[in-house]
Structure formats: C-alpha cells, structure tokens
Amino acid sequence: MDRALPALFAEVSYYSSSGDLEAALRLGWRIIGVGGDIHDDATLLAGHRFVGSGLLFLGNLDAAEQHLATALSIAGRVERSVTDPEADFDHHAATLVLYGHLKLRRGDFIAGWRLHSEAWHLADRIDRAFTFAFVLLHRLLSEAMTSNLVSLRRTTPIFTELCEQRDIVQWRHVGELFRHWGAMKAGETVAVAELLEIVSRHRDGTWQLQTPFFWKLAAEMLIASGEFTLAEGLLREARQLAESTEQNWVKPELYRLYAILAGHGADPSSSTPRDWL
Amino acid sequence: MSLDQAREHGEKYAELCAAQDLARLYARRGERQAARDLLATACEGFVGGSGNPDLQQAMALLAELA
Numbered sequence: 287m288d289r290a291l292p293a294l295f296a297e298v299s300y301y302s303s304s305g306d307l308e309a310a311l312r313l314g315w316r317i318i319g320v321g322g323d324i325h326d327d328a329t330l331l332a333g334h335r336f337v338g339s340g341l342l343f344l345g346n347l348d349a350a351e352q353h354l355a356t357a358l359s360i361a362g363r364v365e366r367s368v369t370d371p372e373a374d375f376d377h378h379a380a381t382l383v384l385y386g387h388l389k390l391r392r393g394d395f396i397a398g399w400r401l402h403s404e405a406w407h408l409a410d411r412i413d414r415a416f417t418f419a420f421v422l423l424h425r426l427l428s429e430a431m432t433s434n435l436v437s438l439r440r441t442t443p444i445f446t447e448l449c450e451q452r453d454i455v456q457w458r459h460v461g462e463l464f465r466h467w468g469a470m471k472a473g474e475t476v477a478v479a480e481l482l483e484i485v486s487r488h489r490d491g492t493w494q495l496q497t498p499f500f501w502k503l504a505a506e507m508l509i510a511s512g513e514f515t516l517a518e519g520l521l522r523e524a525r526q527l528a529e530s531t532e533q534n535w536v537k538p539e540l541y542r543l544y545a546i547l548a549g550h551g552a553d554p555s556s557s558t559p560r561d562w563l
Numbered sequence: 564m565s566l567d568q569a570r571e572h573g574e575k576y577a578e579l580c581a582a583q584d585l586a587r588l589y590a591r592r593g594e595r596q597a598a599r600d601l602l603a604t605a606c607e608g609f610v611g612g613s614g615n616p617d618l619q620q621a622m623a624l625l626a627e628l629a
C-alpha cells in the first residue's frame with residue numbers, strides 16, 4: 287500500500303463524518319486513481335467504497351450502486367480482510383452494509399437484508415470494533431427506515447455496549463436515540479428530558495453524517511409527546527444540516543414530519559400537509 | 564414535495580411512505596381514485612418485503628380503496 291494512503295484515508299473519513307461529502311468524494315476519486323496507478327486491489331476497494339458511500343448519502347443511488355458493486359467485486363480478490371489496518375477498518379464489511387442499505391432504499395428487501403447479514407457475519411468474524419460498530423450503525427439506519435422494530439431492538443443494545451466498551455465516542459449517544467425510538471414505536475411513553483439530553487450530547491460532537499436522520503427520529507418522538515415546538519426546532523436544524531451537507535437521502539422523511547406538524551397547525555410556514563407531501 | 568423528492572432520487576422506500584401519507588389525505592377528502600392510483604404505483608417494484616409493516620399497511624389501504 288502506498289505510504290500516503292493512510293493519511294488520505296483519514297482525510298476522507300474526516301470529511302465524510304463531518305458531512306462534507308463533496309470533499310470526501312474528491313478524495314475518494316483520488317484514492318481510486320492511486321489504486322489504479324499502483325495496481326492495488328485493497329486501495330481500489332477502499333476508494334470505491336468511499337465514493338459509493340458519499341454518493342449514497344448525497345442521494346445519487348445509481349452511481350453509488352455502481353461503485354459499491356465494483357468495490358464488492360474487487361473485495362473477492364483482496365486476500366487480507368483488514369484493508370485499512372491503521373484505522374482498524376475493513377472496507378469489505380463496510381461495502382456490504384452500505385450496499386444492503388442502498389438495496390433497501392431501492393425496495394429490494396431480499397438483497398438488502400442478505401447483504402446486511404453478510405456484513406454482520408464478516409464484521410463479527412474479523413473482530414474489529416470500529417468496523418463492527420459501523421456495520422451495526424448502518425443496520426440500525428436500515429431497521430429504523432423500514433420499521434423493522436424487532437430487529438432494531440435486538441441490534442440497539444449490542445451497538446450501544448460496543449460503543450461504550452470500545453470508546454467509540456462519535457456514536458456513543460446514537461444507540462440511546464435508537465433505543466428510545468424503538469420504545470416509542472412499541473407504545474412506550476417518551477422520556478422527553480432524557481431524549482433532549484441525548485440530542486444535546488450528540489450535537490456537542492462532530493459527527494454530521496446521518497445526523498439529520500437522527501434528528502428525524504428525535505423529532506418523531508417529540509411529536510408523539512405533543513412537543514410540537516421542540517420538534518419543529520429540531521426539524522429545522524435537521525433540514526438546514528441536510529441542505530448544507532447535501533444529504534438528499536433524508537429529505538423525504540423530514541418533509542413527511544413537517545406534514546404532520548402542519549396537520550397540528552405547528553408549522554410556522556403555514557404550509558398544509560399536502561404542500562409537504 | 565416528499566414524494567417528488569423521493570421519486571427524483573429513486574428512493575423507492577421513501578416513495579412508499581410519502582405516497583401512503585398522501586393517499587390517506589386524498590382518501591379523507593373523498594378522492595379515492597387519486598389515492599388508489601398513487602398507492603398502486605408506489606407499491607410496485609418491491610422485491611420481497613411481505614412482512615414489512617409499511618408495505619403491508621400500504622397494500623391494506625390499497626385494498627380498502629378498491
């Protein structure tokens with residue numbers, strides 16, 4: 287592996303996590319270029335995985351699928367499972383889970399859950415904490431998105447415990463958010479003060495990718511508790527973040543919640559539910 | 564807005580959810596045909612998912628509107 291690559295990998299991860307997906311994409315393309323130049327499959331795998339991930343959350347599913355499929359085809363040729371040892375990260379497992387998430391968003395439940403299952407088994411087998419947490423986080427996103435509550439309530443404690451035990455600080459509070467959301471969906475009363483504390487603690491961190499979706503979950507809980515003003519504030523924040531980071535994938539869900547708020551007369555723009563839907 | 568955004572980006576699952584909300588709105592206004600057309604399109608193209616609650620609800624609503 288080229289000596290400059292670990293630094294490039296760290297940089298693309300930084301931009302991706304902070305929501306600068308265009309910068310992450312540019313670096314991902316550079317990594318693909320380097321991988322081609324040095325004929326290194328592990329580098330190519332990582333590059334296509336980075337680019338596929340960026341495109342996935344920008345909402346360009348066709349292009350994302352091309353890159354993730356390419357990454358998977360390359361993964362079969364990469365002998366070592368740990369493709370980025372310095373970052374304790376396995377791009378093969380990451381590709382599987384991202385591709386699974388993409389398939390579900392496109393309505394393919396069979397391929398989606400099969401890929402999620404493969405990702406879980408691989409991540410479990412190679413026993414890399416951050417890789418496993420990455421796989422579980424994206425599984426939780428898929429489970430919440432598809433209302434797969436039974437599975438979500440199984441995944442959540444595993445994810446939360448892993449993040450706590452292995453000090454994965456950027457997602458430490460996310461598991462709690464999913465736990466509260468799963469409980470709310472199961473009919474339990476939302477502990478609003480606790481929820482706001484979780485939101486506040488995550489907001490203090492630097493992880494921006496998927497955060498509009500986390501705020502969507504929190505806003506849904508606030509709406510269920512009748513806290514429309516708080517929900518509207520959080521949705522506004524989610525929408526601004528989705529706009530500034532071009533996370534188009536989450537916008538339909540944010541608009542649906544605005545429609546609910548509008549139905550309660552709690553949308554300051556005075557739009558109707560029909561306008562938002 | 565939600566539906567357009569989902570369709571524009573090929574987000575099939577998000578399309579299903581938005582279409583279901585909109586179809587309920589249409590149905591409440593008595594616009595059953597519009598609701599049915601919307602849902603029928605949104606329910607097409609899924610692979611598997613017979614146990615998925617959102618898809619099940621959409622199919623049940625579609626049956627109610629028939």
